[in-house]
Amino acid sequence: MYRYDEFDQTLINERAEQFRRQSARRLDGDINEDQFKPLRLMNGLYLQLHAYMLRVNVPYGCLSAHQLRRLAHIARRYDKGFGHFTTRQNIQFNWISLTDTPDIMTELAEVDMNTIQSSGNCVRNITADHYAGRARDEIEDPRVWCELLRQYSVLHPEFSYLPRKFKLALTGSPHDRAAVAVHDIGLRLHHDNQGRPGFEVIVGGGQGRTPVIGKTIRQWIEPRHVISYVEAILRVYNLYGRRDNIFKARIKILVNAIGIDKFRKLVDTEWEQIRDTGLQVSNTEFERINAHFLPPDYENLADQGDELAAKRTREPAFDAWMRSNVTGHKVPGYAIVNISLKAPGRIPGDISADKMEHVAALADQFSFGELRVNHRQNLTFVDVRQIDLYLLWEQLVALELATANIGLASDIIACPGLDYCALANARSIPIAQDISLHFANSGKLQQVGNLTINISGCMNACGHHHVGNIGILGVNKRGKEYFQLTLGGSADEHASLGIRLGRGLPRAEVPGAIERIVDTYLTIRQATETFLQTYRRIGIEPFREAVYGPVNVSRRVA
Amino acid sequence: MPLTNSHQNIIDPYIKIGPDDSLPAEGALLVTLAVWQDHWERLMRRQELIGVQLTSDEHPEIISDDIDQLDLIALEFPTFRDGRAYSYARLIRERYGFTGELRAVGDVLLEQLHYMERVGFNSFEVLSNDPATDFEIAANDFTVWYQTSGDQRRTATMLRQGKKNHG
Structure with a gap:
């Protein structure tokens, strides 16, 4: 994995020191909370319901055992002894004090880690296929490009005050494990018809209040041009993205408003001006970074039969x-x-x-650290x-870490919800706990097979409910929590957005509703169909009926 | 508003002229885009310093043909969150080839001065008793940069390469 050299290290140290000075000015009262807020947010420090939350970047999900030990130390010394891994492959600490934060940043910098741009209207932590470099179906390892883009985006002077946050995801496999279609920019490495590697560039995907599947802006681009192409997209977005309404400020709104063809024209015109500048990735720089991602010393082994x-x-x-x-x-x-x-x-x-x-x-004992x-x-x-x-x-x-449920119904994505988050309308965690316990007791987990259940505590959709096979959205109606179900979402290479099943349910009714949905699937599935395949074959109605009862005959006639 | 360049506090020699103001016979003028467009011929004939101030809704391409005639371009930040002028600044410097004074005005925060300098601004209106000292603080937070931009600073990649070439 990538290790900082003296230049990377200097920059990260300087950033930690800058924040130390900024927070001292805040604690001394030289600047007020309004002035301090953008500074702390650019460093991943949020003020939540009960305390500060610090979000630490795990670049494209790669972590060393040494770094994990440092995170454990931070959890123990500065938090309540635990951390929370997020859907951006990051880790959050939920009980942080402002006075400790500069020290935490210094401790992170010592192990090549940082919190830069883990919040704010800027390019966020870049995510990638977590099997990158190892997957059997992979065409090319995207991690060198992830690192190049990470460095490109860190403290970018032009793009640190974008209309809204900006998320990139990369994959090098035909089977998309990185949800690239629901990112501001998704990059998919593949081969053109002459076998040359290049990126498909997908733009304007996203979740939140207005979920959108991204559109292909370019089918294939030479990898050495990928940074200039991203810059062209960022510049067009920075200039033309809406700034009058934060709910309409993401790039997906711009792309939808002017249409992908016009957007492409703007980007290509800009790109022509910058493609042959210093933004081109040189072979020397590629090789320097690639040296960090060489395969470990595998033994010559045969598959175990x-x-x-x-x-x-x-x-x-x-x-x-x-x-x-x-x-x-x-x-x-x-x-x-x-x-x-x-x-x-x-x-x-x-x-x-x-x-x-x-x-x-x-990890040290079994997976090269x-x-x-x-x-x-x-x-x-x-x-x-x-x-x-x-x-x-x-x-x-x-260690109680052998739960056999990856990809199964109890492998639930959930945002922190109203237990922590200042934006949430409802609690996500208790619903996830209810459902996972329900499946553990029912014994149907293996029988049901692959099924993603994603839970968000508000329409910002941090729990990715739009792309869950079953999505659950927490809403607040007259002071009470209700949960709306959606069906048919998917984040893979055939990405789709879930369709709303019906009126919101109180918490107590959610596990039962999930059970009826799953039982319906088990009854009507054909052969080896997954839940999603069955849903796509027959549609939402049988599931709606299972949860809300038969459709009224008179309504059907009308 | 107190003004600094990248070295010292300076007294603004420009008189700001909006659409409702009459054009003075003498003096350095900083005019809005509307004034520039309405009085273009007259302003071009003047021998004194002349500048145009653009709001963040006004793309500098509008004045790109006049760039050589201008001594100053001022770009407004209506709020520190509005980052359009960072892109405008790069276009003005790198694409339209402006070499004069490029001034940041409006909601300009200490922490942003460094980014502004990197994209090509070389003067700054800052709400501060001593903007030159503010600039000094902001400009020295970092010694390493990953990106090429308008200021021609050598990036980490270039520095690595240089180090390799010189042993």
């Missing part, structure tokens, strides 16, 4: 974990292992400092020897 199969037969719990949490690796004899942070009844994405340290030790944070709020070891899988599983079981 019989022995692993025998263990799976003997141990059904191991077999269930293998089926849902472990996936193929591009190198023979190795596997990718997901560690679920979604044990039944627990808070999705939360992890204690003690567990962080245990996971760091396991590195891990990934994935956007579904779980952790991933990307380089595990297959002969170690059973041993790793046993150790994860002992």
Whole structure:
């Protein structure tokens, strides 16, 4: 993974020192909260319901065991002993004091980490496929480009006061695990018809109040031009994005208002002016960064066949974990292992400092000292020897980190909701806890198979409810919490937005409604259809009827 | 409003002229776009310093043909959150080739001076008793930059390359 050299280190140190001076001016009363707010937000420090929350970037989800230990230390020393992994592959600390924040930034800088632009109307942490560089179906590893774009966007003098926040995601696989279609810019590495690698550029996707699937602005662009092309998009957006209404300020609104063809014309005209400038990525710079992403020293191993199969037969719990949490690796004899942070009844994405340290030790022992944070709020070891899988599983079981539910119904995305967030209308976490416990008790998890349930506590959609196979949106009606269900959302290469099922339900009715939806699917599915496939075949009506009862005959006639 | 360039506090020599003001016979003038367009011929004939002030809704392309005639272009920040003028500044410097005074006016905060300087501004109206000192603080927060921009500073990539070439 990328390690800072003296230049990167100097910049991050200087930023930490700058914030130390800024917060001292705030604490001394030289500047007021209004003046301080934009400064702290550009450093990921939010004022939430009960305390400051600090969001730390995990660039494109890559984390070393050493860094994870530092995060554990921060959780223990400056927070209440835990952290929360987010859908932007970041980690948040929810109980931070302003006076400690400069020290935390210094401690992060010591391990090549920072909080720069994890908030604010600027380019946010860039996310990527958490299997990047390891997935069997990958065409090209996007991480070098992620790092180039990270450096390009950090403290960009022109683009630090955009109309609104700006999110980029990259993937190098045909199967999209990075939800690139619902980002301001999504970049998908693929090959053109002559076999040359290049990026498909998708623009104007997003969630929030106005969910939009992004549109392809360019089918293929040479990788060395990707930064100039992103700059052209950012400049057009900076100049023409709306600034009169923050709910209409994202790039998706601009793209929809003028249409993708006109938007493309503006971008291409701008791009022609800058494509052959210093923004071109030189081979030297590519190679310098690529050297940080070379594969580790894999052993010459064969895929494990019989022995692993025998263990799976003997141990059904191991077999269930293998089926849902472990996936193929591009190198023979190795596997990718997901560690679920979604044990039944627990808070999705939360992890204690003690567990962080245990996971760091396991990463050292089993996965070359590195891990990934994935956007579904779980952790991933990307380089595990297959002969170690059973041993790793046993150790994860002992740590209560072996929940076998990756991609299944209890692998729920949830935003922090009204338990923490100043914007929320409703609590997300208790709903996630109710549903995951419900599935744990019903024993239907494996039978139901792949199903994403995403929960947001307000229409800002941090819990990605629009792209959940089942989405749950918390709303507040006359002081009471209700939850609206949507069906049919998906964040993959066939991205789609969920359709609203019906009126909002009180919290107590949500698990039962989910159960009826799932039972309907089990009744009407054909062969090996997933929930989403069944939904796409037959539509929403049977599910609506299952939750709200049969449609009134007179209404049907009308 | 107190004014600084990148070295010292300066006294503004320009008289600001809006649409309702009559044009004085003498003196350096900073005029709005409407005045510039309405009195273009007369203003072009003057021998004294002349500048145009643009709001953030006014794209500088409108005056790009007149760039060589201007001594000053002032760009307004209606609020510090409105970042359009950062892009305008780069276009004015890098695309239209303006070499005169490029001034940031409006809601200009200390912390933004450095970004403004990087995109090509070289004078700043700041609500401060001593804007030159503010500038000094803001401009020295960083010694490393990742991006190329209007100020020709060497980026981290260029510095790495230079270091390699010189052992």
